[in-house]
Amino acid sequence: xxxxxxxxxxxxxxxxxxxxxxxxxxxxxxxxxxxxxxxxxxxxxxxxxxxxxxxxxxxxxxxxxxxxxxxxxxxxxxxxxxxxxxxxxxxxxxxxxxxxxxxxxxxxxxxxxxxxxxxxxxxxxxxxxxxxxxxxxxxxxxxxxxxxxxxxxxxxxxxxxxxxxxxxxxxxxxxxxxxxxxxxxxxxxxxxxxxxxxxxxxxxxxxxxxxxxxxxxxxxxxxxxxxxxxxxxxxxxxxxxxxxxxxxxxxxxxxxxxxxxxxxxxxxxxxxxxxxxxxxxxxxxxxxxxxxxxxxxxxxxxxxxxxxxxxxxxxxxxxxxxxxxxxxxxxxxxxxxxxxxxxx
Numbered sequence: 001x002x003x004x005x006x007x008x009x010x011x012x013x014x015x016x017x018x019x020x021x022x023x024x025x026x027x028x029x030x031x032x033x034x035x036x037x038x039x040x041x042x043x044x045x046x047x048x049x050x051x052x053x054x055x056x057x058x059x060x061x062x063x064x065x066x067x068x069x070x071x072x073x074x075x076x077x078x079x080x081x082x083x084x085x086x087x088x089x090x091x092x093x094x095x096x097x098x099x100x101x102x103x104x105x106x107x108x109x110x111x112x113x114x115x116x117x118x119x120x121x122x123x124x125x126x127x128x129x130x131x132x133x134x135x136x137x138x139x140x141x142x143x144x145x146x147x148x149x150x151x152x153x154x155x156x157x158x159x160x161x162x163x164x165x166x167x168x169x170x171x172x173x174x175x176x177x178x179x180x181x182x183x184x185x186x187x188x189x190x191x192x193x194x195x196x197x198x199x200x201x202x203x204x205x206x207x208x209x210x211x212x213x214x215x216x217x218x219x220x221x222x223x224x225x226x227x228x229x230x231x232x233x234x235x236x237x238x239x240x241x242x243x244x245x246x247x248x249x250x251x252x253x254x255x256x257x258x259x260x261x262x263x264x265x266x267x268x269x270x271x272x273x274x275x276x277x278x279x280x281x282x283x284x285x286x287x288x289x290x291x292x293x294x295x296x297x298x299x300x301x302x303x304x305x306x307x308x309x310x311x312x313x314x315x316x317x318x319x320x321x322x323x324x325x326x327x328x329x330x331x332x333x334x335x336x337x338x339x340x341x342x343x344x
Contacts, residue, residue: 001033003338006040006050006088006119008081008110009096010064012207013124013151014041016327017094018057024331034338040088041070042081042110044097049074050088081106082113092146092337094330095123098211101220101240103131115139115147120342122333124151124326126224130240133231137343146342151329153179153225154302155321161332162316163233163306164344170308172234174273177304178297179225181321182208182216183248183268188298190256191265196248207323208300219247219268219283226270226281229304234272236279244282251285259287267294 007014021028021036028034037054046064049055051074060073077084085093093114097107108128114121116139123129128136129149140147153159163170178184185208186199194202200217203209208216215221223240230236248268259266264287272281288295293315297303303317318325336344 001035001338003034003036003092003334004039004090005036005334006042006085006090006093006114007038007096008042008085008093008107009098009125010041010043010046010060010070011096011098012323013326013330014094014096015061015064016323017096017330018061020324020327020331022057032335032338034335036334039090040077040084041073042077042084043070047071048077048081048084050077050084051075052089080109082109085110085113085119086117090119092120092122092334094334095121095125095128096330097125099125099215099221099224100127101215101224102127108132111136111147112139115143115145118143118145120146120148120337122146122148122330122337124149124330126152126221126228130224130228130231133228140343144342146333146337148333148336148342148344150333150344151326153228154304154316154318155181156325156328156332157302157304157316157318157321158332159229159304159316160232160344161336165341167308167311170310173307173309174271175229175304175306176269176271176294178267178294178302179270179304180216180219180222180268181300181302182210183219183222184297184302185300186217186248187266187268190251191260196251206300214247217247217249219245222268222270222283223281226272226283230272230279230281234274234279236272236281238279238281244284246284248285255287262287262289264289265295267292267297269294 040050042048047069189199227238
């Protein structure tokens with residue numbers, strides 16, 4: 001089966017997803033009967049192109065890695081990217097533009113354009129889902145198309161798939177987790193004797209920092225993820241700007257010294273819990289001891305501890321994920337839609 005894909009965004013995650021499709025092309029055909037081809041690429045800085053047959057992805061990757069325009073890869077797209085998505089003959093839109101913290105954003109326009117024109121949508125973009133999950137879910141159901149978002153919280157680790165598909169009927173009571181790899185890396189480096197600025201520089205070299213570094217450093221990314229989990233898995237209606245939030249930018253040397261002297265570690269902890277009929281969330285910088293389940297989660301690793309009515313406590317740990325793991329989440333969502341599992 002031929003799947004025609006539009007890539008909305010061709011940054012680190014979009015390019016890694018394209019590489020994964022190239023690497024697994026033979027396996028996808030042989031094992032899954034799936035032939036994915038990219039027929040459109042939409043970018044903000046390097047041009048947008050479409051090609052009805054298929055874009056030469058090796059060429060597109062070479063040009064993008066070199067910072068060169070993609071317009072030699074196909075027919076240039078002029079005008080609105082959302083209009084282009086509606087008009088293109090494609091089966092699935094993969095939305096991986098940068099995170100924006102606002103209800104109205106181009107990523108939302110892309111997703112709505114895809115769903116409303118009868119295309120499946122896969123996204124790793126947290127912004128549209130955290131603000132508009134119910135609306136987008138209902139639009140996808142009305143159009144009988146897929147809407148999947150596994151890569152929005154823990155890279156390639158199955159969070160939504162696990163609780164919405166595998167553990168059906170379970171009730172989540174609360175959760176806590178280390179959900180931002182960038183701040184966890186910086187805090188681990190500070191603990192090892194490096195400065196805050198050295199940690200930030202390392203995160204930048206590794207390609208971990210969001211386009212707007214404040215998204216990571218001021219706790220916004222972790223807050224969005226906490227709201228996502230609370231809204232999607234617990235039925236909450238939280239908005240990130242209304243959730244108590246702490247980042248790592250005000251971190252003082254005295255606080256670091258106190259944690260080190262008491263053999264504790266500073267961690268940015270995202271939490272969600274039920275309070276009567278309401279669902280709450282917060283993100284705080286906490287000093288935790290060896291008895292805490294997040295104590296050993298270091299570097300770029302992430303973890304989520306979930307308390308439920310059936311399994312009591314269930315912890316997921318993802319050791320040192322990178323861009324490849326987020327790309328894998330898109331890849332697994334593509335296979336799920338191909339298999340008829342339109343939403344988690």
